Amino acid sequence: MEDLAKVLKIDPAISARLLRIVNSPFYGFPKQIDTISRAVNLIGMQAVSDLVTATTIGRTFSGMTTDLMDLSAYWRKSVLCALMAGKIAKSCGIEDSERFFIEGLLRDIGHLILYQSIPKQAQAALVEATNLGSPLAEVEQASIGADFTEVGAELIHSWEMPLQMESAIRYQLNPSDAGEFKLHASIVHLAGALADHADLEPAKLKLALPFHAYALSTTRFKPEQSPALVEASHSQLHETLELIYPLALAA
Numbered sequence: 001m002e003d004l005a006k007v008l009k010i011d012p013a014i015s016a017r018l019l020r021i022v023n024s025p026f027y028g029f030p031k032q033i034d035t036i037s038r039a040v041n042l043i044g045m046q047a048v049s050d051l052v053t054a055t056t057i058g059r060t061f062s063g064m065t066t067d068l069m070d071l072s073a074y075w076r077k078s079v080l081c082a083l084m085a086g087k088i089a090k091s092c093g094i095e096d097s098e099r100f101f102i103e104g105l106l107r108d109i110g111h112l113i114l115y116q117s118i119p120k121q122a123q124a125a126l127v128e129a130t131n132l133g134s135p136l137a138e139v140e141q142a143s144i145g146a147d148f149t150e151v152g153a154e155l156i157h158s159w160e161m162p163l164q165m166e167s168a169i170r171y172q173l174n175p176s177d178a179g180e181f182k183l184h185a186s187i188v189h190l191a192g193a194l195a196d197h198a199d200l201e202p203a204k205l206k207l208a209l210p211f212h213a214y215a216l217s218t219t220r221f222k223p224e225q226s227p228a229l230v231e232a233s234h235s236q237l238h239e240t241l242e243l244i245y246p247l248a249l250a251a
Contacts, residue, residue: 085191110152
């Protein structure tokens with residue numbers, strides 16, 4: 001922990017961002033956390049590592065042009081998904097819900113890779129899925145050979161992040177395949193479904209939420225909780241975006 005704190009102190013920007021996150025309402029510590037060492041001791045090495053990685057991703061892809069992908073819209077949706085994943089985890093009685101926040105934030109990370117590496121194919125898949133009313137992952141599998149969940153999971157794996165995080169991303173569309181990490185995949189699935197639904201045109205918002213029955217039974221999440229959960233997440237979106245990807249606030 002001492003070594004990690006020393007490394008973080010080398011980068012003032014990361015240190016400041018970490019302290020802001022740890023002191024945000026998301027953690028709700030009763031006293032102000034004013035040192036990196038104390039932050040690491042309070043939330044643990046893995047949680048600090050995950051937070052630093054997740055909050056650095058936005059800077060990594062900031063050079064992507066808007067004709068490839070609307071990064072502000074992407075991060076608004078990703079942060080909303082992260083907030084909902086954390087709240088779903090809390091509703092399931094899970095104490096360390098910040099891990100699920102990170103998993104929700106990285107849920108769609110595969111699309112950043114697809115749009116950066118094969119933008120035309122990625123855009124064509126999105127258009128085709130929209131026109132046909134087909135699941136985007138199915139169209140990506142057929143036209144590209146891999147979907148955003150696989151690409152995202154491989155990125156998480158290459159970063160040597162925890163296996164449960166990799167599994168949550170990889171199996172989010174089919175949480176019953178996640179084995180011992182079924183709860184992680186189920187929560188990311190539910191949060192992703194809510195985030196996708198919130199992104200629909202107003203006329204389509206009355207459509208039923210496409211929750212996987214297995215995810216509902218695994219988490220015991222009640223769909224009628226959704227409106228309140230979405231509203232609570234939206235109320236924290238602005239403040240959380242400022243920590244994760246402040247450029248989205250200017251869009």
